[in-house]
Amino acid sequence: MDERLIAQSLQEQARKDIPEDMNLIPQVYERLGRGARTAARSRLSWAAVAILGMLAVSVVAFAASRLLQNLPRDPGLEGASEADLVTELNMTQNIEDVAVTLDYAYADSNRISLGYHFSGTSPLGTTYEVTNETLTDSEGRVFEGIFGGGGGGGSGGSEAPQVNTYNSAQYITWDVPIGEELSDELNLRFVIEMNRITTTRPDDAGTPQPVENTLIIESVEPLVYEFTVPFNPGQVVAPQQSVTANDLTLTLRNLVITPSMTRGTLCFDPQEVGDRYFPLISLTIDGESVALEPEQNFEPDEEGNGCHVLRIVYSLFDRPGEWILSIDRLASYLPVSTASGSNGTMQDYTIMGDAEYLARVRARLEPGLQEFGIELTESDGSLMFSFPAADALDLRAINLLIADATRESMPGPWVFRFNVPPA
Amino acid sequence: MDERQAALAHAIARLRRGDMGGLESLMEAYQVKAVRTAYLITRDRAAAEDIVQSAFVRVYERIHQFNPDRPFEPYFLRIVINDAVKAASRSQRVVSIDAEVGESDVTLAELLPDPTPDPADEAERLEIQRAVWEAMEKLTPKQRAVAVLRYALGYSEAEIAQSLTLPAGTIKWRLHAARQRLHGLLSPLWNESVEGKG
Numbered sequence: 001m002d003e004r005l006i007a008q009s010l011q012e013q014a015r016k017d018i019p020e021d022m023n024l025i026p027q028v029y030e031r032l033g034r035g036a037r038t039a040a041r042s043r044l045s046w047a048a049v050a051i052l053g054m055l056a057v058s059v060v061a062f063a064a065s066r067l068l069q070n071l072p073r074d075p076g077l078e079g080a081s082e083a084d085l086v087t088e089l090n091m092t093q094n095i096e097d098v099a100v101t102l103d104y105a106y107a108d109s110n111r112i113s114l115g116y117h118f119s120g121t122s123p124l125g126t127t128y129e130v131t132n133e134t135l136t137d138s139e140g141r142v143f144e145g146i147f148g149g150g151g152g153g154g155s156g157g158s159e160a161p162q163v164n165t166y167n168s169a170q171y172i173t174w175d176v177p178i179g180e181e182l183s184d185e186l187n188l189r190f191v192i193e194m195n196r197i198t199t200t201r202p203d204d205a206g207t208p209q210p211v212e213n214t215l216i217i218e219s220v221e222p223l224v225y226e227f228t229v230p231f232n233p234g235q236v237v238a239p240q241q242s243v244t245a246n247d248l249t250l251t252l253r254n255l256v257i258t259p260s261m262t263r264g265t266l267c268f269d270p271q272e273v274g275d276r277y278f279p280l281i282s283l284t285i286d287g288e289s290v291a292l293e294p295e296q297n298f299e300p301d302e303e304g305n306g307c308h309v310l311r312i313v314y315s316l317f318d319r320p321g322e323w324i325l326s327i328d329r330l331a332s333y334l335p336v337s338t339a340s341g342s343n344g345t346m347q348d349y350t351i352m353g354d355a356e357y358l359a360r361v362r363a364r365l366e367p368g369l370q371e372f373g374i375e376l377t378e379s380d381g382s383l384m385f386s387f388p389a390a391d392a393l394d395l396r397a398i399n400l401l402i403a404d405a406t407r408e409s410m411p412g413p414w415v416f417r418f419n420v421p422p423a
Numbered sequence: 424m425d426e427r428q429a430a431l432a433h434a435i436a437r438l439r440r441g442d443m444g445g446l447e448s449l450m451e452a453y454q455v456k457a458v459r460t461a462y463l464i465t466r467d468r469a470a471a472e473d474i475v476q477s478a479f480v481r482v483y484e485r486i487h488q489f490n491p492d493r494p495f496e497p498y499f500l501r502i503v504i505n506d507a508v509k510a511a512s513r514s515q516r517v518v519s520i521d522a523e524v525g526e527s528d529v530t531l532a533e534l535l536p537d538p539t540p541d542p543a544d545e546a547e548r549l550e551i552q553r554a555v556w557e558a559m560e561k562l563t564p565k566q567r568a569v570a571v572l573r574y575a576l577g578y579s580e581a582e583i584a585q586s587l588t589l590p591a592g593t594i595k596w597r598l599h600a601a602r603q604r605l606h607g608l609l610s611p612l613w614n615e616s617v618e619g620k621g
Contacts, residue, residue: 006605007574009555014459014575016552017468024454024472025447028479032443131607144563147596193607217610272488275501276588295590300505332588335497337581353581 073171074147075292076260077113079315080106085232085259093223095128097121098166100192102225107186108232108258109176110311112143114190117169127164128220131193135174138187143174147297178256178263178301178309182231192223234258234317239418248273250327250414253307257420259317264310266298266327271306277330277410279310285420286321290314294328295403318423327414331407336361338402347395349402351383358383365405372398431495438486446483453496454479457503463571464507464564466556474510478502497586504568504587511564558608566601569594573601 073081080086085106092101098120106113112135122128135143148171176182198216235257242251253265268274280294297311336353351361362383366376369385376385431452437445454475461471481502482489489498559567572578572586580598584591 003574003602005551006555006570006609007577009552010463010559010571010575013552013556014463018455018459018462018471020455022455022458022472024458024476024479025450027472027476028446028450028483029443031476031480032483129606130603131610132604144565145600147592195607195610219607270485270488272485275505276498278588278590297590297593299589299593333581333585333591335582335585337579 073115074173074313076111076313076315077106077171077173079317080108080232080259083259083315083317085230087227087229089225089227091225091227093225094120095194095196095220095223098128100223102190102227103169105188105227105229106260107176107182107188107229108260109180109182109234109256110258110261110263111146111173111176112186112188112229113171113173113260115169115171116192118166121163121165123163125198127197128166129195129197130170131195131219132191133172133193134191135172136189136191137182138189141180143176146173146175148172178265184231185228186231187228188226190225190227192225194220194223196220232258235420235423237418237420239416241416241418243414243416245412245414246410248330248410248414252325252416252418257317257319257423259315260313262312262314262316264312264325265301265307266310267305267307269306273330273410274300274306274308277332279327280329280331280409281310281312282326282328283312283316284324285316285319290316295331320420320422323416323418323420325416325418327412327416329412330410332409334361334406334408336406338406345389346386347389348386349384349398351402351406352381355381361405365401368401368405369398432491435486435489435491435495438483439491443483446479449482449495449499450479453499457500460500460571460576461503461507463559463575464504464568465511466560467510470510471507474506475503478506501586501588504572508564508568511567554609558605561608562601562604566597566604569597570601570605573598 077086081104086104087106088104089102092099094100098118101117101119103115103117105115114135118128133145135145137143195217196219198218236254237257238254239252240254242249244250249269251267251269253267255262255264266274266279278295278298281292281296282294283290283292292312292314297309297313299309301307301309334353334357336351336357338349338351340347340349351358351365353361358378358381362376362378365383369376372387374385374387376383378384430448434445434448434452438449439445457475457478458468458471461474462468465471465474478499482499489495559570562570568587569583572583573580578586580591580594583589583598584594587594
């Protein structure tokens with residue numbers, strides 16, 4: 001796929017359909033002339049969706065249950081599995097000698113998750129790629145994917161492989177819209193669309209050919225899995241509390257607590273702050289601190305009006321008692337990008353961005369790195385540092401240093417206290 | 424601060440004083456880019472214009488909540504993009520997964536640009552646009568928004584995350600899903616083009 005062609009096409013389409021001389025100024029004046037209350041039309045609704053990619057895969061701090069052992073998952077799904085709420089499916093379909101097995105499914109009021117894996121082999125020169133995955137139910141709902149992940153790979157070994165070997169697993173999570181009324185069991189249909197990519201090597205035909213003549217991409221028959229999975233409604237609590245700090249009022253409305261996730265509605269006044277910042281949270285239940293990542297899934301909700309959905313992707317179901325949910329601070333990103341990599345010997349980091357922002361990042365990051373004995377250098381408009389990959393450095397601590405240095409924050413805290421009854 | 428930035432800062436300062444001329448300057452600077460962005464997400468010019476008008480009204484009403492030390496464009500485009508995604512979500516219709524892009528007999532090989540311009544090139548170029556336009560329709564509104572930011576506006580993943588104030592993982596996932604979908608929809612044509620060129 002030529003991404004330059006896509007970019008060029010979109011830009012030309014926009015230029016063609018929206019001419020340079022368009023002018024909205026009269027209409028805006030007209031709206032303002034009618035008065036701000038009528039001019040500001042009601043905010044559009046939108047589907048609340050969220051994701052925390054960081055949580056998607058390889059969260060290894062949780063004991064793997066038997067079912068999900070060696071399969072990609074997140075802490076919330078892990079909790080649901082440990083409670084024996086994940087349905088094992090083991091439905092296999094084949095594309096030639098490659099088996100695609102739908103391993104498990106899980107559904108509650110906050111999410112639907114599926115896991116599948118590839119196994120088998122294909123001849124050298126033939127590979128398969130997933131191009132789309134869709135999930136629908138028997139009521140005609142089309143669910144929207146919000147996050148997922150996967151791992152594994154193909155051929156390996158010290159000798160030249162004679163076949164492509166498939167050994168990878170994926171999981172996907174779809175959003176269940178807030179307030180959606182679903183039955184106790186969901187009849188779901190999962191479709192995987194794939195391409196077969198065939199590369200004809202020059203020596204196969206005996207006559208060398210230009211490389212561009214040897215690639216064939218074709219759609220294969222979609223794989224369709226139909227199955228039933230129990231639906232867990234979870235429990236709903238309604239703190240309905242407002243807390244003000246730093247001239248910002250946060251209101252915590254309902255919380256939907258399910259075995260795989262806790263989803264709450266957090267509203268901002270002034271509204272615009274919620275468009276710029278996301279919360280860093282902590283939680284205690286009956287005085288016991290809950291171990292979770294402070295940055296959780298956060299996006300505007302369907303209703304708008306300054307309200308956002310906060311998804312805590314951990315299993316907190318059936319944890320009755322006094323909950324203290326603290327928005328410790330609000331954070332926002334500086335416009336810099338970070339790249340990291342390892343060549344097996346050295347772990348390298350590069351941070352890129354405008355000089356103004358790099359200077360701010362450097363001032364924040366350098367003292368922390370010095371504590372690890374790591375030197376930060378600047379070259380070609382980038383900040384760089386590296387250290388031996390074999391060093392027993394805490395990579396998570398390094399990444400947290402970078403995260404802190406590349407964010408801006410607004411101090412809180414905004415603390416919400418409420419009681420959660422037994423489920 | 425360059426001349427353009429200085430002019431924008433001046434426009435914002437005027438608007439904060441209640442001077443409508445400041446809003447007019449901001450509209451002149453951003454309305455075309457904003458409407459094009461909203462249009463590529465909503466695929467509806469009237470809706471795109473409505474969204475951008477409302478966004479300017481909101482800017483007027485809430486300019487005091489805007490931090491003038493921060494760049495205006497990301498702040499404004501974020502309002503526009505979020506509302507465009509919402510509008511597209513409301514009007515989203517189910518698209519058959521069996522539908523393929525460019526179901527005509529024209530292959531991408533025939534559509535690829537040729538260094539020698541001739542009347543046929545224009546038709547080919549439009550056919551490519553049509554194929555990409557149809558493929559974009561099959562993305563979800565949120566995937567489409569990140570694809571528009573990436574391809575039409577040339578934003579990096581970090582800039583998209585910054586612009587939408589979303590975790591980088593969210594952007595990576597959406598962009599991955601959008602690329603995967605576009606690749607699946609356009610690669611058969613691409614494949615035909617490769618064969619045709621051979």
